[in-house]
Amino acid sequence: MNWKHLFDKDRLDRGYNYYIENRVYDVILTENSIVSKVEGSRSNIYEVKITFNDDEIDSLYCTCPYYYSDFNCKHMVATLHKMEEIKNNTQSNILDDNYDEKSLFADLIKEVDEKQLRQFIYEHFNDNTTFMEEFINEFQQEFTPEDFDNYENMLENIFNIDVVELYNENGFYQDTPFQKYLENFINDKINLLYKNEEYNYALQLLYMIYENISKKTNAKQYIEIDTILNSCNYYMEKIIDKQDNAANEEIFTYLINKIRYDFTSDTTKYFINLCLNKFNSVLYLKQLDSTIGEIIQISNNPPEKILLTKYELMNLLDYPLENINSFLEENKEYPKIMEILIDEEIKNKNIDNAIKLLNENKEIHGNTFSFESDLLLLSLYKCKNDNYNAIRELKTIIYDFDVKDMYFIKELKELLSSEEWNEELSNIIIFYEKSYSYDFLNDLYIEEHDVDKLFYNIINNCQLKQIEEYREYFEDKYSSNILSIYQNYILNQAKTAKNISGYTLIIKYLNYMISYNNSTYTVKNVISTLKKKYKYRELLMEKINEFELLNSLI
Template sequence: MKWKTYFDEERIKRGYQYYQEGKVYNTIITPNTITTKVEGSHSHTYEVKITLNKDKQIESMYCTCPYAYSMDYCKHMVATLYKYEEITKNKDSNITNNIKNPQQQFKQLLDNTSEIELKEYIYQRYKDDEDFIKDYNLQFKPDTTREDYYEALNLLNNIFSTDTRKLYNENAYYEELPLNKYLYDFLNNNVKIFYDKCEFDYLQRLIYIIYENISLKDEINQYIDVDNILDMTDYYLEKVIESDNETKDDVFNYILNNIQYEYNKYTSIHLAQVCIKRYDKKSYLQKLSDIISLKIEQYDDNIPVELLAQQYEILKKIGTPTVNIEKYLEEYKNYNLIRQYYIDYEINENNYYKAIELLCEKRQLGSELSIDENKKLLQLYDKTEDNVNYKKELKNILVKYNINNIDYVNKLKEVCTPEEWKKEYSTLVTSYQRSHNYDFLNVIYVNEENYDALYENLINHFSLDAFEEYKKYLEDSYGVDILMLYENRILEEAKVAKHRGAYNLIIRYINAMLSYKNSKDIVIELINTLKNKYKNKNLLISELRDIEQEYQLD
């Protein structure tokens, strides 16, 4: 491996000193990486990672020291590479050749291991491995008993009887909410065991208790991820429903009673969704629809929108006549989600003018349309060939939302006269300038072949690297100016360059210059200037000579 060319003389000297002093430790070598810890100055310890390609050549180097943060290669990397060379040279190549058939050897050792030794090994090796313990308990634990159920029930009651205010001290920080973790583990462990053992009676009881306790707990959303826990609970309830028809009917009645008499904004919505998903027969869904209708009628206003959405879903599934569905959507269209359903429904029915009316009505009521709703309105104007409103909506989308989509710009241009487009183009440019969206301005300038504005935008708002992307548009008119920009930047960088990273930047800029037409003479003069001014910077001089040789710069 040739690695010393990455570093200047000082870095190699100091890195070798660190290596000699034994400051490299915790060395880990894999086929593609070298990782170490290196003791630095002032008792600081730095982590080094070097990535190798398939040919064992360096692909990338990383260190946590401040010097490396500025994209420089540091002495800690040097020390690591010396350590790597030491280890690879002294490696005993016979180690891996002694085991010709690992599987065969494993079987032989297993046959010769006593039961006591094997048990002791498994316990010591896996006693802290939670995943292994779960799998092992599930595999070898006998069938669940009534005592197992009462043990799980007692644990569940303890979880929900926790004083949440005391548990959630306002000054404490938790990576995961404690109550949420308790319930998550209970579902993943205790509940799962009853499901895996097909003990659906016990499983059903535990699930009901989870639903009921969540609905009774004040401000439960502050203590658990409600939807996540209920999604897990719903999964097991669906498995109970699938177990047999008698149980299926029992669960259905439980869900109806919950919605009608014990409605809760979290659990009842989840239970209703389970019902919609798992009870396909019209007789079931009609009963559910009747219960939800009664529930909706109990509200004067502020009806839970999820309840309205579920009723709409049921009406579609049971084949409700179109006129009745439209009547339902019309009645509750002031709820934003229902209005969205109404709009989509009318679009699917090819009633485009009604969909436009619903969108414009929302705007007239003082509500802002979302970007998706604006796009939908634009498509509807296009379908109905309403060019006046189509143009108006296009301008609204581009100016109000600063959409970075050149297709919308071109669509606006298509529906404008040349004189109109001059005005709209100026408005767009001003809008994107005010929002500092200079990237998309570049796209617009290229689209309009306004290369003077593109050059000014790049000069004022971008680094020199950005010119490479737009070279083909600017080279003919601004090639000489851009070469001067590169030259000035290189001369500034050379004044302070002291390491390979800085030299590499200079070489990259010179390569960029050489990609321009008629740049050879300018680059030759620049290289001669650098060689004369910085004779003591050996690494830079070497790189410049390589450039001269590669491009035949005589």
């Protein structure tokens, strides 16, 4: 399916990054459509729907603000990449080349003598630590309080590691053993307890992990906290699914108390997520809402995560719309809260209000204001045909964000008069020269059909090989200059060339020279000079003779 022409380069690049970062999920693919959810910037979730027929896109929809602008968004790109992945995997798995071998293996497993199998496993895997751990986890059935004591001691020992001693002389450890120990403990011990339905023991160990991470100073220096806590939440959710209401009530009480009395930036968000995912009845949600409200009241500067949770709960509990809007307005100095307000205004097609909020956000957050927000401002100004402010935003994107994208240059040119554009073009060239963005200037000169500046930019500021990359634009006008440049390069190169690689480079540029019209005379002169000066370099002479023969110069 050909779809990339529907997006500009920036959206294609950003969308592909979202795809490889696994931000696309909850995918439903049918014969004529794909629906997905995509995690966007600042963890916002957007829904995408794309319909198609006979490998042609019929329609594209996304709930992000850019759906209302001139752009097809990166969330659509990420979803289309995901669709291609699914289709490719489906086709590649239709036929398994190892079918016969797998069938034979399955048959042997059924027929092999148990004693022989035991002996084979012991002899071939008794030194394989990974296999033995998996084997023990799978088949060890009985679990005793002594086992739990051992697990508890193991976990305490992990957290009592002197992480400073793990560091090397450069101030970091290379194989992150602290991380590895914790991951192995969760995957082996917690998993074993869960499989044996020892939920209380598993919960106690999970609580120990949460609490030790929340207390450990600078934990992020030693472990990937999100990886560890996501694994903990995974088993917490599995245990909640297995237990009865009474047992889960105790878990909920633990979570609420940790949120209320032991707030930390590392663990609290995971407790909140557990409550929202697994305790989503109105009764539980009201208790969580009350707890979050208390934290907001007693805090002069509540964390943004807490405010976003409050907003989510207000929606889940059907708060009056005026209360929700008032809450958002009171806390709009927080970036994500402001983003929610802006999104709502755009969805309601209140473009002026959205622009006002975006500019207000710019004043509040200054340099932290995002490139994507400026893109949104640009698209809104264009929707209103507000050329003055659209020009202002384009200049911000080009100069303040140092964006090297011809799309924005072209947009700016379209909005300016010829006289204004000539003046602005000079400023743009100076700007990119100061940042040494010579490759991008090549593209700019091509767009402007300025072969003179293109040629001199390349010979003065770029690698010599780029002459060939761009020769189609200036060959007719500057072929004699190019031949002279190549001649000087070859003769200089010959002064130091003493091996096959140096000689090969000389022949490479002789080939470039001979490919230009009316170049034979100059090439013969270069060869004559080389033969006179370096006649005792046998390998070089051999290469030159081959070149002459191939190009009928003899």
